[in-house]
Amino acid sequence: MPGEGTVRLTFLGGINEVGKNILALESDNDLIVVDFGLGFPDETQHGVDVVLPDVAWLAERRAKVRGIYITHGHEDHIGALPWLWADVRAPIHAPPLAAGLIAGKMREAGLGREVDIREFDPDSRPVLAAGDMTVEPFRVTHSIPDAVGFGITTPGGLIVHTGDFKFDPTPVDGKPTDIAAIEALSKRGVRLLISDCVHIETYGATPSERVVGATYEDVFAAASGRIIIATFASLIARIQQVIDVAHRHGRRVAPLGRSLVTNVQIAQDLGYLHDPGGVLVDERDAHRLPDNRIVYVVTGSQGEPMSVLSRIANRTHHEIEVHNRDTVVISATPIPGNETSVYRIIDQLFHQGAEVIYSSRARVHVSGHAGRDELRRMLDLVKPQHVAPTHGEYRHLSLYADLAREAGYRDDQIHLVVAGEVMEIGADGVRIVDRIETGRVFVEGRVLNAVDEATLVERDRMANEGIIVVAVAIDRGMDEVAGDPVIAPMGLVIELDDTVRSEMTIALRESLNRILARGPAEDAVLAQRVRSIAASYMFRGHRRRPAIRPVIVDVSSSHG
């Protein structure tokens, strides 16, 4: 019964970072998971495409896991499912659009038959049983339709999880945040609020998605050539606004780019995207229309290298070449880390003569996350005993703590935790009782778990300092160095000095021969010696610390 026992809550990701949201709630007998998302690499994780949470801890408890509960269909909330669901194999509960998106991903991953996806309708105020817990979704507004928060009744009390939200008073789909449901939960007494906080740096409230539609009206009225709009493939409300505005201006709309085409199809099939005027058209037909009759909605609003917008900007798109009557709208703001690629694309498009409209120039994007005043409003609505912000870097969590203090919360009611910390929640309050191992799994291409932290450090060092490859042939028959060691720099900033090179060669040969004279030596021993000699010559001779790669070639077989 609520309040009589405890529940243990652990973020496996999504806290102290933006991305890979995943949260476990564990009672004595049962375990539920909220969201199952992926993240993206930082600038030092060269070559990594996607970062996943480590779910080994969940996999060990697989028998206890009653379900995975999804708040909405964004990648940072569902994207790890195709990669890691098979380690857990619990039923997935999701609102209809997210369920549709997940089903598509699981089919692509070859898991379509095995996975058990259960849709819920947030408007019916369902109560989903999950062992000794129950999950009650309530509708919130966000930058994708069908986003929800959860009221979760646990042995440790009622927990409200906002999901990603804002209070959009005029959402494009006409379905605002369900304030009555939140108030009803509040009346039951909420032990803990888990709140989105990523946009707390924005004072006031985030504007309604509708303001973007108003900007589109101006842009369409002024445009004489083609209109190309780059936005997120999941931002169905924005695509709806493009369709609506295009219809009024006599233009057809063609989605370009795999994720956009897929999402438009799914959203239409499930009734989340309406095209009463029949303006949607496919790519081939679109290219035949006159310039002033077409809008392309394209991928690449974050400067992704293989996206449609990047290819247009690089002039490598097979069909679209921008000219000086075209208008390009970047309907997004760059996520930190993407600025340089996004601005490079904007510069290229201007250079080709396009009129480029982006967030510094006009209101072509609004966030899906609550501003500071909305976060306070949610806190005031829920009136929890305790608060724990999530979905933010540490600065966002800290600023949320300030907000909670302003609202009268004491420090022992405000919980800033890190991934892996186990919070025990009950009538006696909230405390950290344990810390579990969490981690990251790096994906490159289709390869899971292929690159480890050490390889990433090696790559970063190679990139910043270059490498010295030192190849030494060892005559195993004679137990001596054969020929001269070869010193081959790669990506190195300096020309290797001839004296340094010849002294290093002599030192390598003499030192390895000394080791070999004592009897057969393993490659690893020789390699270690090569590494230390080369490092010391590089530093003494050039003040450089490149990565060093010894290669030992065994040549005894050829003349044994």
Next chain:
Amino acid sequence: MPGEGTVRLTFLGGINEVGKNILALESDNDLIVVDFGLGFPDETQHGVDVVLPDVAWLAERRAKVRGIYITHGHEDHIGALPWLWADVRAPIHAPPLAAGLIAGKMREAGLGREVDIREFDPDSRPVLAAGDMTVEPFRVTHSIPDAVGFGITTPGGLIVHTGDFKFDPTPVDGKPTDIAAIEALSKRGVRLLISDCVHIETYGATPSERVVGATYEDVFAAASGRIIIATFASLIARIQQVIDVAHRHGRRVAPLGRSLVTNVQIAQDLGYLHDPGGVLVDERDAHRLPDNRIVYVVTGSQGEPMSVLSRIANRTHHEIEVHNRDTVVISATPIPGNETSVYRIIDQLFHQGAEVIYSSRARVHVSGHAGRDELRRMLDLVKPQHVAPTHGEYRHLSLYADLAREAGYRDDQIHLVVAGEVMEIGADGVRIVDRIETGRVFVEGRVLNAVDEATLVERDRMANEGIIVVAVAIDRGMDEVAGDPVIAPMGLVIELDDTVRSEMTIALRESLNRILARGPAEDAVLAQRVRSIAASYMFRGHRRRPAIRPVIVDVSSSHG
């Protein structure tokens, strides 16, 4: 005489980019250079510290160069002097603060005795003779004291160059933009305006530097522990405000970090920084003061890895460890590309308990560049026949062209050029008559010109794809491969498959032996064969295209 001949104007940098500002104006007999700046690497230029303009074209014309005219003392306007001035060796004309900064840099570079630096006082409205041209500096406000623009009388007419500017109505040093001087130039008839444009995305006007002082008052009033303020070392007006506010609040001020200590010293010596209350204190004495009596002004506002702020945030600073009553102010906005490092530092500082104030939270930074309305105001003041925006990426130049069109300029009066294009300017107008070679010189550490574009591509590829080193020992006596080729992956995302590895080894040996059977072969020929075999096995076996580094070890000598 103005209007009777022509002058040729070429940007060697600073256009279509932000950084390495350098402009050449060439008449038949004479050549002058405006600014001589450096730039910073982009995210693909691994390991590069600084990017310089290529001044080979200037060096060839050294005999014609009458002088280098400096608008102000920022690195992107003076930073190439210590590296490349010796290629040109013309006198350097600069306002006093810039002259002081340049003199320090030249001394450090060992060029102190050779260089001829001539100060001018902008308030005396000097007319500096430069062959058949004259240069008239006029004062502008910017984020460093003593910034100027130039009126340049040339055989092709009067050219006004704004330098970097804004119209700060209440500058901290009490010296506003010299509007009367600009009007006087305007009355003489201006052929061409060369205008700063980098902040054109800001609507309205950039606020006065004074607003930062007002924020500091609030921050100081609220702070109970130490105050640490990170800002640009050249932002003397801001350091002045820290000194003034600290004095009112009974705190002492210690600059930390080499560039800050140096600049504070130079600015004090030259009378640009005033400390009537005697609040400046050196580092050692500062550490002995109680927390609520000290302000540290530190380097690292852009997240630079070796800066004082980074070291405090990483807990590697030898003296300062942040605790939970300290206030840290990041008095800057991150330059695109620096966001992730800056936010990482902010997160770390919050985590250590500091109150962190940064640009998303409070007005702790204003730009030194004119907003859109100020750019229009300058255009209206100067009333040139032609305009050419500079100091911006292509999007900024394009938006400036829009602004000029709004002001009534025709397209043939608006000149968006790229580096290297030679604009001929005269009574008949402005046209591109030539294009010269321009380029970039990369600096790493103290090494000039050490890394070329090809090496940077190699580094980026190593970082993103990894490397395969293939070492092959060749017995030159027998003309055959000795032992087995060794395949050594580095930073590779996948484990090399055993079958791929052994097939590749066999193919390498057989193919090289076939070449050697035909007679002695050069290393380069063997290396090329290794490269193509390894690449094809890596792609067929693993769908990967790593960089490949063949190393040929000659072992004939050991048993010849």
